[in-house]
Amino acid sequence: MTDQTLDASGLTCPMPLLKTKLQLQSMSAGERLVVIATDPGSARDIPEWLAQSPHRLDDSEVSESHYRFVISCRAAELDSDGGE
Structure with missing residues (x-):
């Protein structure tokens, strides 16, 4: 199941x-x-960016x-102090 779809067809680098x-x-996360x-x-x-x-993926x-x-x-990042 997917929540959203992005159709980047026809767009050239770096737009997709x-x-x-x-x-x-x-x-949202998840x-x-x-x-x-x-x-x-x-x-x-896209796979290279996702790896970082x-x-x-x-x-x-x-x-x-x-x-x-x-x-x-x-989630973009977790707080280093345990989420407070």
Whole structure:
């Protein structure tokens, strides 16, 4: 199940990644986002950025000229003092 879908089809680098970041910022932890892109750079950029972010890439697939990513939104960061 996904909560939101971002169709970045037709957008070129860096827009699919930037729109993904903005969409995740507006979401709550635990929600899932599906991103659909056509820019080949997305296949590299989005997973690389997610690896450095708190968010998790749950699934990705390539179908013809489309790239699909399923992302779990996570909290931006945890407080170092235990959440107070």
